[in-house]
Amino acid sequence: xxxxxxxxxxxxxxxxxxxxxxxxxxxxxxxxxxxxxxxxxxxxxxxxxxxxxxxxxxxxxxxxxxxxxxxxxxxxxxxxxxxxxxxxxxxxxxxxxxxxxxxxxxxxxxxxxxxxxxxxxxxxxxxxxxxxxxxxxxxxxxxxxxxxxxxxxxxxxxxxxxxxx
Numbered sequence: 001x002x003x004x005x006x007x008x009x010x011x012x013x014x015x016x017x018x019x020x021x022x023x024x025x026x027x028x029x030x031x032x033x034x035x036x037x038x039x040x041x042x043x044x045x046x047x048x049x050x051x052x053x054x055x056x057x058x059x060x061x062x063x064x065x066x067x068x069x070x071x072x073x074x075x076x077x078x079x080x081x082x083x084x085x086x087x088x089x090x091x092x093x094x095x096x097x098x099x100x101x102x103x104x105x106x107x108x109x110x111x112x113x114x115x116x117x118x119x120x121x122x123x124x125x126x127x128x129x130x131x132x133x134x135x136x137x138x139x140x141x142x143x144x145x146x147x148x149x150x151x152x153x154x155x156x157x158x159x160x161x162x163x164x165x
Contacts (some may be wrong), residue, residue: 016102017109017144021095023137024112028091031116034123035084042078055069084123087115091134098141109141 004012091112116126117133125131 002059017098017105020105020109020137020140021099024095024098024141025137026097027116027126027130027134027137028088028093028130029135029165031091031119031123032089032126034090034119034126034130035081035086035088036123037081038084038106038122038124039078039081042081063162075108080122084119087119087123088126088130090113091119095137102144104144105141105144108146109138111138112141113138135154162165 094108094111094115098105098112101108112134116138118130119125119131119134123130126134
């Protein structure tokens with residue numbers, strides 16, 4: 001009985017929220033790429049396109065459309081993409097910290113879930129896949145049971161007769 005329990009406890013000690021880490025890391029990379037694409041679309045495609053309509057200034061004059069003075073819609077779209085870049089970097093950072101400090105899994109998992117959901121508005125949700133992987137990875141991180149909790153489960157299963165003698 002002692003050797004099986006020791007082997008189970010050793011396995012738990014070396015294990016961390018690996019699946020949550022991997023899914024969250026991939027989600028962060030996809031969100032980062034989505035933010036980069038949205039920034040490039042905004043700054044290099046919409047910006048010059050809107051800039052070409054010099055005669056359509058409206059009552060505020062040229063270049064004051066969509067709440068972004070002088071630059072139009074394209075720069076606003078680009079700035080939102082930059083916010084997506086920031087979300088992607090923070091999701092990647094949270095995934096790395098999740099792997100380094102698994103005892104803080106709830107905080108890092110919550111951060112991953114919140115930023116993955118916010119990436120809908122800023123990073124095209126990491127092409128949709130980043131959002132899904134971020135939600136799954138964050139939920140796995142939040143619900144992951146640490147070494148102490150799992151050790152209690154292993155001990156209780158041996159006490160109840162679940163292990164071999």
